[in-house]
Amino acid sequence: MNAGKINSRIMIDFTHRQSAHCESGVAANLLTYNGIKISEAMAFGIGGGLFFGYLPFIRINHLPLITYRAAAGKILQQIAAIPGVTMVRKTFRDQARAMDELDRALAASIPVGLQTGVFWLPYFPMALRFHFNAHNLVVYGKEGHDYLISDPVFPEPVRCPTEDLQRARFASGALAPKGKMYYLAQVPDEFDRASFIVQGIQYVCKMMLGSPFPLIGVKGINFLAGRLEKWPCRLGNEKADLHLGHVVRMQEEIGTGGGGFRFMYGAFLQECADELQDDFLRDSASSLTLTGDAWRQFAGMAARICKNRLQPEDTYPAMAGIIRHCGEMEKQIFRDLHTWVNEQQ
Amino acid sequence: MDHPPEKDVTEGLATVSYSVNSDGAYELVSGPGWQPVNVVNAQAWREIEKEISVAEDKVHSGRASCLQYYMTANQMDVGLLARYTGQPRWRIRLHLMPFFFSKLAPDAIRKYAELFQVTSEDLKNGRLKPPVYERRKD
Structure with a gap:
């Protein structure tokens, strides 16, 4: 043509x-x-990119869908919805x-x-x-x-x-x-970051805490822990390891550093703290870093199990314990952030 | 068939990720992939290679047409192959059998050949070439 x-x-x-x-x-x-x-982290945060969902009825290569971030296209959709864009x-x-x-x-x-x-x-x-x-x-x-x-x-x-x-x-x-x-x-001439930051955080709080479905947000994290614990006896060891490897693979799509996007969101919160001169956000960023570290600890253990190089403390119940701990920490972080959001409005 | 040995997931591609520096500030740092991910990715590939070798055996023993190999090697299943070629699933299932595959019209063969980036002759003669992602790397 x-x-x-x-x-x-x-x-x-x-x-x-x-x-x-x-x-x-x-x-x-x-x-x-x-x-x-x-910055990328800012776009991720304003776009409400952080999420958790465990959706076993959607299968990828016969394995359950687990996602640590918002559905594909969500960030762009949120950005497109900004007035003036x-x-x-x-x-x-x-x-x-x-x-x-x-x-x-x-x-x-x-x-x-x-x-x-x-x-x-x-x-x-x-x-x-x-x-x-x-x-x-x-x-x-x-x-x-x-x-x-x-x-x-x-x-x-x-x-x-x-x-x-x-x-x-x-x-x-x-x-x-x-x-x-x-x-x-x-694009708009004036870009009022502060209000979009608050909106982005509010959205993520809602997804992580407010979903009525047990598979989404913090509830989903706990649900995964419960399921994962039972994999070896429900599926047999070999299949359990495959499922486990899959969870880790989803946690580390390219470049998230193993923290399932928790580190990127931490970077976003830190940038917001500088931008808004708000020490609370800086503390939230540090707490989120800790959950990212815990997710990584889980992944490290999972990798040792998949590779058959396990140490005595590497067991499915131990991993479920770490995941529950992540869920507990994230629950607290997003509750506090939610309170912060309400104070801003 | 020769499959290359396992490699680092990103083959030396330096991806970036966020991590905290000694001052507690986040930075975007460049580096090779994170270790556990290489482990689980290698695990996923071992699974795929297992399936591929099962498919190869089926083709060699005459229980399946070479389409079975190409489908598996390109990580497709009947559903995905059906969507890519715009045919119903049952027809794909027929074509997986050597009897029906050998009677395929040239147009039908060409559709598969284009998808798997091989020649119609390769398919007709049952030559098993590597999957799409192992070629065209230049």
Whole structure:
């Protein structure tokens, strides 16, 4: 369709910043490009990224879904809902149209966010190429047949051939992106962080404490502990270890440092403390660091069990104990934060 | 078939993560993946490789068509393969049997070949090539 443009080169002056998590990274980089300087942790917090959910009725490779963060797309959705922000979001049926639309946006010098399936991205490390369809990245240019991509979890910008990017945009299965693309069309001149910070924290408190469902938030953490304890006798040792490995894998999506996003949220709280000159938030950040450490301790124990290098104290009940302890600590943290939120209003 | 040995999950890709420095302040630090995660990822891959070798055996002993291998090696199941190729599941199940697979029309073969990034000849001759993610690494 646009054969004439094949050899052209478009390169938007987009600043690539490596991030720990793809969605918050894309959100922060796009906002920063549009003149709202914001860190990844701040985007994660304002977007209400922290969460816990144990959903055994949704299966990934026959294993229960466990998530330590908000559903894919939630952070972007929250950012798009900020008054004055206009985010254009489109999905497509027709693959050729989806690629044309991307080219048109690039030609108009707009960096475009895409949802993709990592299985089809050739620049990804082989061992991470699972059928995971909610990976976010920004396309900031095109050279000949290759798209120039700022993939937030990579240290440097990368390239991806057209046909591979097209496959990745139209990956099938759970969370299928359907060619989803998005960009910021408008941002407000004044960005009142304080109120968005409070809103973001309020949202996370609500998810962690207020859900009526026993599988979500702190209740979900305790539920997982109860289930995990019984895995060896319910599933047999081999399957129990597989389930356990899966929990740890979800806890450490790329770059969370093993704390299941607790460290990133801690970084957010700390930044808020500086921004709002509020020592309470600084203390909350420290407490959250402790829960992150406890999650890591659990993961370390789990890894020893999976590797069959266990020490005497590494048992399923011991791990359930650590998880319950995490739940207890997080309950306290988010109760206190909730009180803080009410004081702000 | 040769499968490469287990590697570090990120193959040397330096990811970043948040951690607290000696002053108690959070920093974004770059470094190789965290150890426990390599362990559990390797565990997940061992599981996948086990499934792949079962599929290979089935193909070699003539109990399944080479589609069984390609599906498993690319970490798909019947449902996902059905969605990718726009066919009902029962048809995929038929194609997993050598008898029906050998009678497939060229168009049907090409659909699979494009998906798995091999040639139609590979599929027709039952050549087992590595999955998508082990090629195209250049």
